[in-house]
Amino acid sequence: MPPVNNASLQAMFVTFKGQGDVLTLHTADPGTTKATARVAGNTDQVTTWPAGSNGSGTGSTVACPVNAGQTVTHVCLWHSSGQHVATYALPTAAVYSFAGVLNVTPTLTVLAG
Template identity: 40%
Template sequence: MGTFTPAARETASLEVTGLGLHISLHTADPGTTGASEATGGSPAYARQPTTWTGGASDGSVAGSEVTFDAAAGTYSHFGIWSASTAGTFIGGGALSSPATLGAQGQVKVTPTVTVNN
């Protein structure tokens, strides 16, 4: 693979984030299918909408912070989806630090997509 300009990396990351506006929470790496998505809880877990912000020309696009209601457990990854339910899984990544809940609680996530050389 070649080396890309910062502008090309920014364009690529904006294209990827344009495919999905809903963020999911996962108990393990979602891989290429969106596996290990959180479930359950009361109030119940649900995917959350984000707003993507680019423009730094560094190949990195951040989403707005989202808050998930989640059951007790450890959450280590986020995913990007085309819809709030069902939809197409776009991709995901590791949380900057896993969140472990001993009881029902909330997990805050600021998703980021970065295209590197």
């Protein structure tokens, strides 16, 4: 099988980046339901995806609000319709004794397998 060229990777990036732009924070894996284990004080935050290059791009950093007394374990990406796209488990839980912000910068890279 021939290798996937950069133009093909870029076309896939453009398709995939259109699947989701809403980020949310959670206290446990929410599965595919946005309201499950939602961090108190967290509202939907929208990232803006770049044009990308060779199948890769980094979305804009979003400041996700967190109320005091919350522990963040997961960040989720959703389509604006509410459809689940992806879940990322933080390597270390973020514990908030005081109200604060968790800055999230999503990256999407399409790799040829």
